[in-house]
Amino acid sequence: MKKKIIILTVLAIILLGGGAGGTYYFAMASKYINTEDAKIAGDLRAIGTPGAGKLIEWNYKEGDSFKKGDILGMVETTPARGNTPAILQEIIAVEEGTIIQFNGVKDQMVSPTSAIAMSANLDRLYVTANLQETEIADAKIGNKVTIKVDAYPDAVITGHVERLGLGTNSSFSLLSSSNASGNFTKVIQRIPVKISIDSYQGKRLVPGLNATVKIEK
Template sequence: MKTGRFLLLNTLIFIVIVALGIGGYYYYFNQSNYIDTEDAKVAGDVIPVSADSAGKLTEWKGQTGTVLKQGEMVGKVAVGTETKNITVPVSGTIVQSKVNEGQMVAPGQPLAQVVDMDKLYILANIEETDIKDVSVGQEVDITVDAQSDTKIKGKVTQMGLATNSVFSLLPQQNASGNYTKVVQRIPVKIEMESYPNGIVPGMNATIRIHK
């Protein structure tokens, strides 16, 4: 009986040691070859649509989801006795409409927001301690939370030149005199080779950069 318990105990200890060894090797392998982060989102260049002149919006075709080509008319503004056209500055999809027909608008007022849904990319925030291992051209594995079963390939195309905190509306203050160091994050732009329909700006993503 004692021999059986001794063998069982030794077997359990052996299994634990092997599991720890495998886990340690897996952790070391990942740390040596990849940079992983869940601090990433799908993004796109958001371009505003605006009128050149003040007047009444007599026609508006800028409903959310409308796809337009660069220079295409999206609405009209009545300026005195004239029908001045409002056109979109780039090809893309209306992702936000801010006005309604009949409304008075001002010059330069954002009437809608346009995004080219064929040119979406990933913005990932990389910790400052890892940024030395990131460079333009590195391969990236991407998973978007909304379609987690789809693996997307990408490449690093642009490195941020300042941390996110530099542009924060509420920068860190040290009023008490007690300083606590916080790991800073630097934005990195990642272009996707291809991606399925249904992915939109703002969706959460997880990325793995190959060192």
């Protein structure tokens, strides 16, 4: 009899715990949209040269920041006519940013069609999150967002929804998703959402970091 009472007590505790967990999950789902399909992102800019020639000078290494109008480097270009002196052309920054990748080598031949560096404004990063199509109706521009970055698990970063995508990710795919076989499997589509970051909380954020977001409905 005593053993039966113990078993019933344990079952009751399990059921109560499961019920409490289910209630908590339902409460969270009714208040927030959660997704781990999110990354820190930024507007990357390819830096090219004003003309074809030799890269004779480069003034910034990876991690260095610059302002609009700064001279990033210098190219020595040779005019089409061989008897004309070479011309020095400055590589001028069209906007502020930070060099995040440099592929050039001094004295190498360069051309305007090939990027020698990549830059991004690390002070204007944002989060790109992909929401299921069944969730997008609850996402509104201006909704508050809690952001957790995998690289800094103890930091709580806040933001807000800035823009909702105007198409699903698959609609921008280069590969056609049309089905000519007659067989059809419905797949939940995902829509990209841009989330502005209110404050970095003193953390060093860079494009590509994984994140988890919780969007208030």
